[in-house]
Amino acid sequence: MDEKKTRVLVSASEQTEIARAVLIWLNTYEDKPKKVDFEYLGKTSGICVSVVQAAFKTRQYITGGYEAQFQFQVVLRLIADDVEKRLKADEDLNKLGEWMEANVSSLNLPNGISNSRIRRDMAAAIMARYDNNAEDHSITMTLTYEVI
Amino acid sequence: MADINFNTEAGRTIARELLIAYLNTGTASEPVWSPIGKRVEDSDTEYDWDTETKRDILGATYGRMKKPTITQTFDPCELDAGDVAQQKLWNLAVKEQDAQALANQDMLIVHFYAGSNFAERYESCMIEITGLGGEGGGDIEMPINVTYGGTRTTGTATKAAGGAITFTADP
Numbered sequence: 001m002d003e004k005k006t007r008v009l010v011s012a013s014e015q016t017e018i019a020r021a022v023l024i025w026l027n028t029y030e031d032k033p034k035k036v037d038f039e040y041l042g043k044t045s046g047i048c049v050s051v052v053q054a055a056f057k058t059r060q061y062i063t064g065g066y067e068a069q070f071q072f073q074v075v076l077r078l079i080a081d082d083v084e085k086r087l088k089a090d091e092d093l094n095k096l097g098e099w100m101e102a103n104v105s106s107l108n109l110p111n112g113i114s115n116s117r118i119r120r121d122m123a124a125a126i127m128a129r130y131d132n133n134a135e136d137h138s139i140t141m142t143l144t145y146e147v148i
Numbered sequence: 149m150a151d152i153n154f155n156t157e158a159g160r161t162i163a164r165e166l167l168i169a170y171l172n173t174g175t176a177s178e179p180v181w182s183p184i185g186k187r188v189e190d191s192d193t194e195y196d197w198d199t200e201t202k203r204d205i206l207g208a209t210y211g212r213m214k215k216p217t218i219t220q221t222f223d224p225c226e227l228d229a230g231d232v233a234q235q236k237l238w239n240l241a242v243k244e245q246d247a248q249a250l251a252n253q254d255m256l257i258v259h260f261y262a263g264s265n266f267a268e269r270y271e272s273c274m275i276e277i278t279g280l281g282g283e284g285g286g287d288i289e290m291p292i293n294v295t296y297g298g299t300r301t302t303g304t305a306t307k308a309a310g311g312a313i314t315f316t317a318d319p
Contacts, residue, residue, distance in 0.1 A: 060189060061165075062167075062185050062190070106159050
C-alpha cells in the first residue's frame with residue numbers, strides 16, 4: 001500500500017506575509033489595468049490576487065529548513081462584449097505572468113525567506129461569466145520559496 | 149561515564165533537525181563548524197559493527213562485534229554559494245582533486261536532543277564527492293559520502309544566536 005504523506009501547511013502568519021508581499025509586488029507592474037486588490041473585484045471591473053490553496057511545505061530538510069509552495073491566481077474582471085476584449089484579457093494576464101517569471105528577484109519577501117521561483121501553471125483563460133456581461137479571466141501561478 | 153538523558157519532552161518524538169553534522173571549515177586550533185546537508189531531506193548515520201556470530205558445540209550462540217564504522221550520505225546536495233561546507237568540499241574535490249585532504253576532514257556530530265548537546269568530533273573523516281550534475285532545467289547536485297574516522301573526542305556543543313557552534317571536549 002502506498003504511504004500517503006500528510007500535507008503540512010506553513011503557518012498562517014507566513015502565508016499572510018507572503019500574500020501581502022505578492023500584492024505589493026504586483027502593484028509595481030507598470031502595465032496593470034488598475035490597482036491590484038486582494039480577493040476583491042468591482043461589479044464590472046477590477047483585478048485582484050486570490051489564494052488558490054493554503055501554502056504548504058513541499059520539502060523538509062534535515063537541518064530544519066523547508067521548501068514551500070504558495071499557489072495563487074490573478075483574476076481580471078471586465079465587460080467582455082466581443083471576442084477581441086476576451087483575447088485582450090487573456091493576453092494581458094499572460095503578459096503579467098511572464099513579467100512575474102522574469103522579475104521574481106524584485107519580489108520582496110519577508111526576512112528568512114529566500115530562493116523564490118515563480119511559474120505559470122497554465123495560460124490565462126476565462127473563469128466565469130455573469131448576467132451583466134462581466135467576465136472573470138484568470139491566470140494561476142505557483143510561487144516556490146525556501147525558509148532555511 | 150554516566151548515561152545521558154534526552155533533553156526533550158517525554159512522550160514526544162524528537163525532531164530530525166536536532167541531529168546535525170558539521171564540517172570544520174576553519175583550522176584545527178580555531179575550528180569553524182559549518183553544517184552539512186542544507187536542502188537534504190533524508191540522511192542517516194549508518195553503523196557497521198562488523199558483527200560475527202557462532203554456535204558452540206553445546207548449541208549456545210555467541211556474538212562478536214567491533215567498534216562501528218560510521219558512514220553517512222548526503223544526497224542530492226544542491227550547490228549553493230551560501231553553503232560554506234559545500235564550497236570547501238567542491239574546492240578540494242572538483243578543483244584540487246586533493247584525495248589526501250578529503251580523507252582527513254574534521255567533523256562534528258551534534259546531538260542537540262541529548263544532555264547538554266552531546267557532541268562527537270572525528271578528526272580524520274573521509275569525504276567522497278560521488279558526482280556533480282543534475283537534470284536539465286534543474287539544479288547542480290553534488291552528493292557527498294562521509295566515513296567518520298580518526299580520533300573520536302566526545303564533549304558538548306553550544307550554539308550561539310547567529311548559529312556559530314562551539315565544541316567543548318569532555319575533561
